[in-house]
Amino acid sequence: MARNKVQFQKGLSDADFEARYGTEEECRAEVFRIRWPHGFECPACGGRAHCVLERRDLHQCNTCHTQTSLTAGTVYANTKLPLTIWFRAQFLITQSKQGISSVELGRRLGVKQQTAWTIKSKLVQAMLERDAKKALDGRVEMDDAYLGGRRSGGKRGRGSPGKRPFVASVETTDSGKPKRVQLRRVKRFTKKVITKLASETLAPTARVVTDGLGCFRGLGSTTASHTAFIVSELGWSEKLPQFKWVNTILGNIKSAITGTYRAVRKHADRTLAEFEWRFNRRYDLASMIPRLTFAAVTAPPMPYRLLKLADGEG
Numbered sequence: 001m002a003r004n005k006v007q008f009q010k011g012l013s014d015a016d017f018e019a020r021y022g023t024e025e026e027c028r029a030e031v032f033r034i035r036w037p038h039g040f041e042c043p044a045c046g047g048r049a050h051c052v053l054e055r056r057d058l059h060q061c062n063t064c065h066t067q068t069s070l071t072a073g074t075v076y077a078n079t080k081l082p083l084t085i086w087f088r089a090q091f092l093i094t095q096s097k098q099g100i101s102s103v104e105l106g107r108r109l110g111v112k113q114q115t116a117w118t119i120k121s122k123l124v125q126a127m128l129e130r131d132a133k134k135a136l137d138g139r140v141e142m143d144d145a146y147l148g149g150r151r152s153g154g155k156r157g158r159g160s161p162g163k164r165p166f167v168a169s170v171e172t173t174d175s176g177k178p179k180r181v182q183l184r185r186v187k188r189f190t191k192k193v194i195t196k197l198a199s200e201t202l203a204p205t206a207r208v209v210t211d212g213l214g215c216f217r218g219l220g221s222t223t224a225s226h227t228a229f230i231v232s233e234l235g236w237s238e239k240l241p242q243f244k245w246v247n248t249i250l251g252n253i254k255s256a257i258t259g260t261y262r263a264v265r266k267h268a269d270r271t272l273a274e275f276e277w278r279f280n281r282r283y284d285l286a287s288m289i290p291r292l293t294f295a296a297v298t299a300p301p302m303p304y305r306l307l308k309l310a311d312g313e314g
C-alpha cells in the first residue's frame with residue numbers, strides 16, 4: 001500500500017527528545033561525538049593526547065598546550081546559554097513543518113525574543129553554509145519567484161518594491177517526484193545572473209525545464225539540456241503539469257512565511273535556507289538534530305553584528 005512517507009513518518013516526540021538531549025552532559029557528549037568522531041584532535045597541531053581542565057571546561061593539548069573549549073570555532077562559540085537550550089531550539093526549528101518564529105521560539109525556550117532570534121539566526125546560517133555547495137542533478141524544474149508574494153501579473157523579471165527575487169529549482173525523478181530543492185536569492189532575473197547561478201548550483205549533467213522566461217537562456221551550455229515551455233498563450237506556469245512541484249513548494253513556502261514570519265525581507269537568504277534545509281531532509285525527521293549539530297560544529301562562528309546585517313550588505 002503506497003503511503004505518503006513524509007506524512008506518516010514519526011518525528012521525535014518530546015519524550016524521545018528529553019531522553020536523548022535532556023541534560024547538559026548529554027548535549028555536550030553529542031557535540032563532542034559529532035565534532036571529534038575519532039576522539040579529541042587539537043585544532044592547532046592535530047595532536048590527540050590531551051587533558052581536560054575540569055574547572056574551565058577546556059581540553060589542553062599535551063603537545064602544544066593549546067587550550068580548546070568544546071564549542072570554540074563552532075556556531076555555539078562563546079555562548080552563555082546551556083547547550084540544552086541550543087538543542088531544544090534545534091528540536092523546535094527542525095521538527096515543525098511550517099517553521100517557527102523567533103517570538104514563538106523565545107516563548108518555548110523561556111528566553112527573550114532577541115536571544116531566540118540570535119540562536120535561530122546562527123543555526124540557520126549553519127544550514128545555509130552546509131547546503132550552499134550541493135549541486136542539483138538529473139531532471140530539474142527551475143522557476144523565478146519573489147519572496148513577499150508570487151508574481152501576480154505585471155512585468156516579469158523586473159521585481160517590484162518590497163519583493164526579493166529568487167530562483168526556485170527542484171530536482172525530480174524522471175517521473176517528476178521531487179527529490180531536493182534549492183532556493184537561491186538573486187539580485188535580478190538576467191541571463192548573466194542565471195549563468196552564474198547555474199554554474200554554481202547545477203551539475204553539468206542536469207536537464208533543466210523552465211517556462212522560457214528570457215533570463216533562462218543564460219543556462220546556455222552550463223547544463224546538459226534546457227527545455228523551455230513557452231506559456232505566454234496559456235498564462236503563468238502554475239497551470240502546467242511540468243511545474244507541479246516548483247509551484248507546490250513555492251505555495252508551501254509562501255503560506256509558511258505569511259503564517260509564521262514577518263521580517264523576511266532583510267534576511268531573505270536565511271529564510272530560504274531554512275525551508276530548503278527542512279525540505280531536503282523531510283524523510284528523516286529524527287536525524288535532523290544530529291545533522292544540524294554537524295552543520296553547527298562545522299560552520300564558523302557568526303558574530304551578532306554580522307547576523308544583523310541585511311543580505312547583500314557587509
Ligand SMILES: [Zn+2]
Nearest residue numbers: 042045061064
Ligand atoms: Zn596541539
